[in-house]
Amino acid sequence: MSDAPLILGIESSCDETGVGIVRGTELLANTVSTSMEQHVRFGGVIPEIASRAHLEAMVPTLQQALDTAGVALDDVDALAVTSGPGLSGALMVGVAAAKALAVATGKPLYAVNHLVAHVGVGVLDGGELPDRLGALLVSGGHTEILKIDSLTDDVELLGATIDDAAGEAYDKVARLLGLGYPGGPVIDRLAKEGDGKAIRFPRGLSLPKFVGTAEAPGKHRYDFSFSGLKTAVARFVEQYQAKGLEVPVADVAASFQEAVVDVITKKAVMACTEHGMENLLLGGGVAANSRLRQLLQARCDSAGISLRIPKPSLCTDNGAMIAALAAQVVAAGVAPSGLGFATDPGQPVTQITLSDLHAA
Amino acid sequence: MVSMLILAVDTSALATAALVRAHDDGRTEVLESFAATETNAHAEVLAPAIGGILEQAGVAGGQLDRIVVGVGPGPFTGLRVGLATAQALGFAWQVPVDGVVSLDAIAWQVAHRAVEPDGAGIAAPITEDFTVAIDARRREVYWARYSADGRLVDGPHVGAADQVPAGPVVGIGASLYPDALEAAGAHAVPGLDRLQPQAAALGAAAVGLLHAGEALRTPVPLYLREADAKVPQAMKGRTA
Ligand SMILES: Nc1ncnc2c1ncn2[C@@H]1O[C@H](COP(=O)(O)OP(=O)(O)OP(=O)(O)O)[C@@H](O)[C@H]1O
Ligand SMILES: [Mg+2]
Numbered sequence: 001m002s003d004a005p006l007i008l009g010i011e012s013s014c015d016e017t018g019v020g021i022v023r024g025t026e027l028l029a030n031t032v033s034t035s036m037e038q039h040v041r042f043g044g045v046i047p048e049i050a051s052r053a054h055l056e057a058m059v060p061t062l063q064q065a066l067d068t069a070g071v072a073l074d075d076v077d078a079l080a081v082t083s084g085p086g087l088s089g090a091l092m093v094g095v096a097a098a099k100a101l102a103v104a105t106g107k108p109l110y111a112v113n114h115l116v117a118h119v120g121v122g123v124l125d126g127g128e129l130p131d132r133l134g135a136l137l138v139s140g141g142h143t144e145i146l147k148i149d150s151l152t153d154d155v156e157l158l159g160a161t162i163d164d165a166a167g168e169a170y171d172k173v174a175r176l177l178g179l180g181y182p183g184g185p186v187i188d189r190l191a192k193e194g195d196g197k198a199i200r201f202p203r204g205l206s207l208p209k210f211v212g213t214a215e216a217p218g219k220h221r222y223d224f225s226f227s228g229l230k231t232a233v234a235r236f237v238e239q240y241q242a243k244g245l246e247v248p249v250a251d252v253a254a255s256f257q258e259a260v261v262d263v264i265t266k267k268a269v270m271a272c273t274e275h276g277m278e279n280l281l282l283g284g285g286v287a288a289n290s291r292l293r294q295l296l297q298a299r300c301d302s303a304g305i306s307l308r309i310p311k312p313s314l315c316t317d318n319g320a321m322i323a324a325l326a327a328q329v330v331a332a333g334v335a336p337s338g339l340g341f342a343t344d345p346g347q348p349v350t351q352i353t354l355s356d357l358h359a360a
Numbered sequence: 361m362v363s364m365l366i367l368a369v370d371t372s373a374l375a376t377a378a379l380v381r382a383h384d385d386g387r388t389e390v391l392e393s394f395a396a397t398e399t400n401a402h403a404e405v406l407a408p409a410i411g412g413i414l415e416q417a418g419v420a421g422g423q424l425d426r427i428v429v430g431v432g433p434g435p436f437t438g439l440r441v442g443l444a445t446a447q448a449l450g451f452a453w454q455v456p457v458d459g460v461v462s463l464d465a466i467a468w469q470v471a472h473r474a475v476e477p478d479g480a481g482i483a484a485p486i487t488e489d490f491t492v493a494i495d496a497r498r499r500e501v502y503w504a505r506y507s508a509d510g511r512l513v514d515g516p517h518v519g520a521a522d523q524v525p526a527g528p529v530v531g532i533g534a535s536l537y538p539d540a541l542e543a544a545g546a547h548a549v550p551g552l553d554r555l556q557p558q559a560a561a562l563g564a565a566a567v568g569l570l571h572a573g574e575a576l577r578t579p580v581p582l583y584l585r586e587a588d589a590k591v592p593q594a595m596k597g598r599t600a
Contacts, residue, residue, distance in 0.1 A: 048436065048587035055440050055581070059451050073452055089437045092403045096444035099407030103414075104421050104452030339408040342401070 005077040005330045008065070008101075009323030010058075012094030013086025013114045014141060015039060015050045017057040019065035020320025021076075022327050025123040028069035030313060030320040033057035036182070043175045044168075045140070047087045054093040062097075065319065076107055078336070080326030083111035083354050084347030086141075091343040099339050108336035110326045111354035113347055114317075116155050118283035119148055120325030121318075125310040134158075134277035136268040138292070139284030139316075140167035140182070143224045143264070145271045146349055148281075151325070152332040157349045158271050159222025162205070166260055167286045169226035173233050173256050177249055187253045188289050194250030196258035196291075201232050203263040214274050222271045229259055257291055265296045272305050281308045287315040329353055364425040367410070367449070368563030371442030372434025372462035373494060373532070373556035375402040377410045379417050380563035388567045391417050393560040402441040410445070421453040428566040430462035430557055432582040433502035433516050434494065439581050446579060458576035460566045462557040463492040463504045463516055466531045468565035470552055471510025489513060491524050491546065493533025494556065499540070501533035502584065510568070518584040531555050 004024025011018035015036055021029040035053030039045045066073060081098035084091060095111070102109035119135040133148040143161040148154075164172065167184055174183025179190070204225030205211070212218030233256050240247045272280055280300060286292060287309055300307040314320060329352070338356030364382040378393035394409040396402070414421065429446035432439045450457035470492075473485060486508055493503040496518050503524050504515030514525075521537035526545030532555060534541065534548035541547060566576060 042589055046587060046589050049589065051437070051440060052581075052583070052587060055444055055447075058444060059447050062448075062451060089440070092437055093440055093444045095403050096406070096441040097448040099403075100410075100445040100448035101452050103407050103411040104449050339411065340404055342404045 005327055006071065006075055007078050007080055007323040007327045007330065008073075008076045009080040009319045009321070009326055010094045010098045011082045011114070011317055011319045011322050012054045012090050013082045013084070014090060014317055015045045015053070016317040017054045017061050018317060018319030018322070019061045020318055020323040021065055021069040021071065022124065022320060022323040024327055024331075025127060025324070027124045027320055028071065029065040030318050031061050031065040031068060032318050033061050040181045043181050044171060045087070047089055050087060051089040051093060054090055058093060058097050073101070073105060076105070078108045078110060078326060078330050080110040080112050080322045082114045082117065082322055083341060084114065084344035086114055086345060088343060088345045091345065095343050102339060109339065110329055111337040111341045112322055112325050112329065113349060113352050115142060115144065115146070115349050116151065116352050117321040117325040119146065119281055120151055120328055121283065121314045121321035122281045122308055122310055123328065124320060124324050125314055126308050129281070130279040130306070132276055132278045133281060134268070134272045134275065134279070135281045135283060136264065136296070137284045138166045138264060138282070138286035140171065141165050142284060143226075144349070145222050145268055147275055147277060152329050152334060152352060155349045155352060158275065159224065159267060161224040161226060162220065163225050163227040164230065166224070166226060166264060167284070169230050169260060170286070172230050176234055176237060177247070177252060184286060184289060187257055188291065190250050191254035191257045191291065194248070194252070194254030196254040198248065198251035199236060199255040201255050201259040202228055203259055204228055206263055222267050224263065224267065226260065229256065257289075261289070261292045261295050264292065265299050268296065269299045269303050269305065273303055278304070279306050279308065283310065283315050285316045288312050364567070365419065365423060366563050366566065367424050367427045368429070368559040368566065369406070369410070369427065369442045369446045370430030370462055370465060370557045370559045370562045371402045371406060371438045372430045372432045374399060374558070375406045375409070375438070375441070376557070376559035377406065377413055378558075378560035378563050379413050379419065380560065380567070382567040386567070386571050388564040390560045390563070395558055400438070402438045406441060406445055410449070421449065421455065424453065424455045427455055427457045428460050428563055428576065429457060429579050430465065430559070430562050431459035431577055431579060432462050433496070433518060433584045434462055434557070436581070436583060443579060443581055457579045458566070459579040460562050460569070460576060461504065461512060461516055461582065462562065463494065463502065463531070464512060464565040465557040465562035466492045466555045467506040467510045467512070468568060469555060469561045470530050471506070471508065472564070486528055486549065488527060490528040490530055490549070492531045493521070493524060493529050494531050495533055495536055499537065501536070503533060510565070516582060516584065529553070
C-alpha cells in the first residue's frame, strides 16, 4: 500500500473549500471549510459569496490537511483539482491555487471532473469499486444516473434532472414551508412525524410518454424533474392558507419527500437493471437522507443490486474525492493536465480529466 | 536594505507577473515580465507564465525574498486568481506574501515617467496631486488620489466617474467617461489615459514603499463592493 501514489486534491466547485490527501485508496486527510452559513439568509448559494470564502479558506485548509495527514507538500506525488462542473468563479480559486502549487513544487497536476469524483470517492470507504457499476448522484446541484464502465476513461450519463436538482427542491420546499436553509435535514426529520401517503404529489417525468419501455425508451426514461413537484407543494400550501387552515407541515414534508425518493430510486434501479449494472453507488449531499437510503436499499435488494453508500463526510463536496479519483487516474497511467487548462463550469461526465493542451 | 528578489503579480486588469530585483541604492530592475494579451483567461495563463519567468531567469522559488500581489480594486474573479496564486506560491515556497494597491502600479509609472510605449506623448511631468482611475463598470470607476511623487493620499474608492476629485486623471478610467470627468472639473492626461496596473510597476511601487519605511498590505482583496446577492438560477448549466 505504501508505494501507492500520495495525492493532494482540491475542491472548490460550490460552497465547500475542500483539501483531501489520499495514498491510493487510503484516506489520510479530508479537511473541509464551508461558507454555508453565509448563504442561509439567501436560501441558496450566492456564487460571489462562495468565491470570496474560498479565497479566504484556501491556504488554511491546505495547511490543516497536510497537518492532519502528517505529510509535507514535497512528499506528495501528484496534485489534483476540480476543473468542473461547478460555479465558474468558485472553481477558479481552486484551480489558481492548485496550479500555483504545481508551479512551486514541480508536481504533476490533474484536472478532474467533480461528478466522477463523487463516484471515485467510493474507493475510500469499501475499497476497489466493483465492475458493472452504476452511480446515483443526488445533491444541491446534481441529480444524475451514471454508468461507470471505467472510472478513469469511460463514464456515461444515463439520466439527469432537466430542471432543479433534488437537493435544490428540498431547499425550495423548505423555504416555502418556512423551515430555513438547508432544507434537506429539516424535511428529513419532520417527515418522520408525517404521513408520506397523505398527499399524492406528482412524480416528475414518470408518464409512459416520457419513460417508454426498455425496448422503446422514452426521451426521459432516466431523467428527473422536480420543478413541477415544487409548484404542486406551493399550490397545496397556498390553498390551505387561503382557507385559513393550518398547513399540515409534517404531512407535506413526508409526502414531498416520498415523491422525490420514489422517483429517484425507481429510475436508478430501472437503469441498473436495464444496463446490466449489478452494483450501485449513491453519492452527493442528499445521500444523507434517511428515507432515500432506506427505500433505495429495499429496491436494490429486491432487484439483486448491491448498494454502496460512502460515509456522509465523503458524500458531500470534499477534496478527498478529488484526490481519490486522481489516484485512480494516476494508477491508470493517464497523462497529467498541464498548467494551461481552463475551468469548465459545464464539464460533461464524459470528460473525466482534462488533457494537456500543450502536449503533442 | 540589501538587494532583494521579488516576484510581483497583478490580475486586477490583465494577468501580469514580473521578477524584480531591488538594489541597495533603491533602484529596481525588471528581470522578467509577462502581461497577458487576453483579458479573461487569468486562471489559464498566469501560473504557466510565472513558471516560465522563473525558468528564464534561472531562479528557484525558494530564492525569492518576497512575493507582492495587487490587491485591487478590480473585477473580482480575475483579482482572486492573482491572490490565490500568490498565496499558494508563498505557502509552498515559504516566502512572505504582501499586498499592494493595484492602482499604486499606475501611480508609480506616472510619477517615475516609466511609461511605455506611448510615454513619448506626455507633454510635461505631472507636478500636482493626480487621480488614478480604472474601469469599475456600471459607469463607475475605481480611483485613488496620489501626490506628484506617487504616494497614495486618498482611496481607493469606487464611485461614479463624475465624483472624482478635480485635476489630472490617469489610467484607463480616465478615457472612459470624458463628460463625467469634465463635470467633476477633472481631465484625462493625454498619453496616460490607457494605463492598466502591471506587475512590473507594482513590484517597483512595493520597493518604493519599503524604502520609505511603509508597511505593505495584507494580501486580501480590496473588493470595495458588496457581493451581488441574487439567488442564482441554481447551477442549471451543470448537468447539461
Ligand atoms: N437528510 C437530507 N435529506 C435531503 N436532502 C439533504 C439532506 N441533507 C442534506 N441535504 C441536501 O443536500 C444538499 C447539499 O449537498 P451537497 O453539499 O452535496 O450539495 P451542493 O454543495 O449544494 O451541490 P454539489 O454537491 O452538487 O456541488 C442541500 O440541498 C441539502 O438540502
Ligand atoms: Mg456543497
